[in-house]
Amino acid sequence: MAGHGRRGDVSGPREVATHCPYCALQCGTRLTHDPGTDDPGTGPRSGSGAGRVRVRPSDFPVNRGGLCQKGWSAAAVLDTPDRLRTPLLRGADGELAPVGWETALDAVAAGLRRAADEHGADAVGVYGSGALTNEKAYLLGKFARVALGTGQIDYNGRFCMSSAAAAGNAAFGLDRGLPFPVTDLGRADVVLLAGANPAETMPPLLRHLEQAALVVIDPRPTRTARAAKLHLQPTPGTDLALALGLLHIARAEGHWDAAYVAERTTGFEEAWRHAAGWWPERVEQVTGVPAGLQREAVRLLAEARSAYVLTGRGVEQHSKGADTAAAFVNLALALGLPGREGSGYGCLTGQGNGQGGREHGQKADQLPGYRSLTDPVARERIAEVWGVDPDGLPGPGRSAYRLLDALGRPEGPRALLVFGANPAVSAPHAGHVTERLAALDLLVVADFVPSETAELADVVLPVAQWAEEDGTMTSLEGRVLRRRRLLPPPPGVRTDLEVLRELAVRLGRPAEAFPAEPRAVFDELRRASSGGRADYAGIDYERLDAGEALHWPCPAAPPGGPPHPGTPRLFLDGFAHPDGRARFAAVEHRAAGEDVSREYPLYATTGRALAHYQSGAQTRRTPELLDAVPEVYVEMHPDTAERAGLAEGALARVASARGSMTARVRVVPGLRADTVFVPFHFAGRGRANLLTNPALDPRSEMPEFKVCAVRVGPCPEPA
DSSP: OBTTTBOOOOOSOEEEEEEOSSSTTOOEEEEEEOGGGSOTTTOTTOSOSTTTEEEEEOOOTTTTTOOOHHHHTGGGGGGOTTOOOSOEEEOTTSOEEEOOHHHHHHHHHHHHHHHHHHHOGGGEEEEEOTTSOHHHHHHHHHIIIIIIOOOOEEEGGGGTTHHHHHHHHHHHSSOOSOSSOGGGGGGOSEEEEESOOHHHHOGGGGGGSSSSEEEEEOSSOOHHHHTOSEEEOOOTTOHHHHHHHHHHHHHHTTOSOHHHHHHHEEOHHHHHHHHTTOOHHHHHHHHOOOHHHHHHHHHHHHHOSSEEEEEOHHHHSSTTHHHHHHHHHHHHHHTTOTTSTTOEEEEOOOSTTHHHHTTTTOSTTEETTTEETTOHHHHHHHHHHHTSOGGGSOOOOOOHHHHHHHTTSTTSOSEEEEESOOHHHHSSSHHHHHHHHHTOSEEEEEESSOOTTGGGOSEEEEBOOGGGOOEEEEOTTSBEEEEOOSSOOOTTOBOHHHHHHHHHHHTTOOGGGSOOSHHHHHHHHHHHHTTSSSOOTTOOHHHHHTTOOOBSOOOOOOTTSOOOOOOSSOSTTOOSSTTSOEEOOOOOOOOOSSOOOSSSOEEEEEEOOTTOOTTSTTGGGOHHHHHHSOSOEEEEOHHHHHHTTOOTTOEEEEEOSSOEEEEEEEEOTTSOTTEEEEESOOOGGGOGGGTOEEEEOTTTOOEETTOEEEEEEEOOOOO
16 A cells, blocks of 8 residues: 555656745745656665755745745655654563554554543644645544544644634634735735744745835844834733734824724624723833834835735734734724735644644634534534544643643653644643643554654654645645655655554444545535535645645535636635624733743743744754754844843753753844744754743643743853
8 A cells, every 4th residue: 555665656757736835925836756756776765865856846825936945855754764654662661663554553552442441532643734734634633533532633723723713713703824825915005924033934935025115013023024114012911002002192192084984894893892901101111112213114015006915924823812912903994904905814824734724623622613512513514524522522722731731640641642843842832841741641643753752752653744745735825735755764764644544443433434534524524624614625635646736615516506716815705704794803902921020030032943843853854954053043232242241153941930041142233122032943942942931822721832931141061
């Protein structure tokens, strides 16, 4: 069976059109494999892989023939020297050792049954990923709720998109990162980027921002901020106050669109009552952003013929991130931007399938089609597709951090399955999360490299990578894309879908209920999503392979009617609430989960570096990228460094109330003197998330990654 170790017929050069495995921009690429470039007698999958699989950009609309450094070097991970190629089982001696697939899967199934028999179905947890294809995300959610009967499933997208999703659903009745094509941004006069740094996180996006005057809100002088017309540098944790102040200026100084607000929205007066108290000078006192810059930002947006407000993780990854995203939605609504061609609000989705990953059931409170798990009609609909009793479907489980925090506790899961994620590095309060992972009776990790989480596992299952599998992804603009297989997986490696099917069978479910062929899974996903907010029913592999650009919602064609063309631009005829109106949110600024103090006098914020991605499990294994940024660093203002007794290139210790990390000092003159920045891609003592605060947003359950109180000082150089 393909994926169980057969190489397939790879006798000559092969090329496929597919998409980059990294961010949600999902740049178009062409992959080429020529077996003739392999060393004689070694076969097509040995060696580094970079010289055997070549990546070229395609003229896809979002990247227009460009790629970032990560995209160009993506093939290097396919044959990284420590690629997982056989299952590993931890023995009585405490060491992981190679075993056969049957032995590994039998051990996993036995451990899952034991946990459920002794402690109940919710003693088994599942942790998914925004990097999984739509097919894998869908089948993982089904597996958890049907084969395991557990409600304890969530995914790392909770740490990425949950605040923006909560705000978007409340305001518009529907959550799609960009409710318009990326290419629309190319005609913009002004774009406000709140907490986003696309110059480093998704560089090809800048091709669509060349015409626009950029207004950037970020405490750091990022590459994006340095290209901006205006750069607003708020104190970390005060973005909500700034957004309220911008709405105040728009209303009080006559920049709002009163006719649009009256005709297309509801709730403005209540929202205004909160913003009315945030006049520019008060906002300046709280945020540090000069009143003149606030006024100039609003004026630029209001006077533009085409303007967009875009948010990113910088304003969303807070214990008030949902309210902050809602406050920027309020600003966009007051200016009359959403639901108008050539203007709008959107959020820059992070992970490769961050959009599709949250639509099809791996989130704790959702069923496929972006349906609510607590909706009786939705439960009945999905149960019908799955062939189960709706009363037997579990209810909502814990959100991601709560799930991780409960691991190994009497009331929490005793066993955990992890697919495509690395919470030992990526979760907040990472030292504590590592302890909880170690407390499990059974930890199973499916991955293609030995990540830091896999190193803790009792069973490690080697699975296929992006160029070795078919499937679909959904980009930040809601466009469903085909991921196409270039090569079969190496011998000894299976696909995630095959793993789920084999485990389901061992747990007593029929094999046909858990197909391992991506096309069959997608066809079931289409039926399950039909009628939901994220409706994929009218999308199929044939239409995608024919080159159609299909954005959801794309319902099934009526009997005898033409196929639905998809919906590239949402809300032009009304918002997704029953009355067709968008909702303003009544939100108020509040302090961050913790503030600076005598012991911890600086704010720390985290983010990404251009050369790396997420927990770094892939990019730290790519020589070109590791050479570009070989170790973790901490950015600080020259005065801050001097006060701490540090200089450029020195090794610093950064400590919070939760833990400490070591990092190399980078002096950045334009950074706020009260703020330090660390990227979160590194492991060991360089984990930025050893510092971060797991204070959760009450609406989205998003942890507060973007601000915590720290102190810095010299650290002795290691021997």
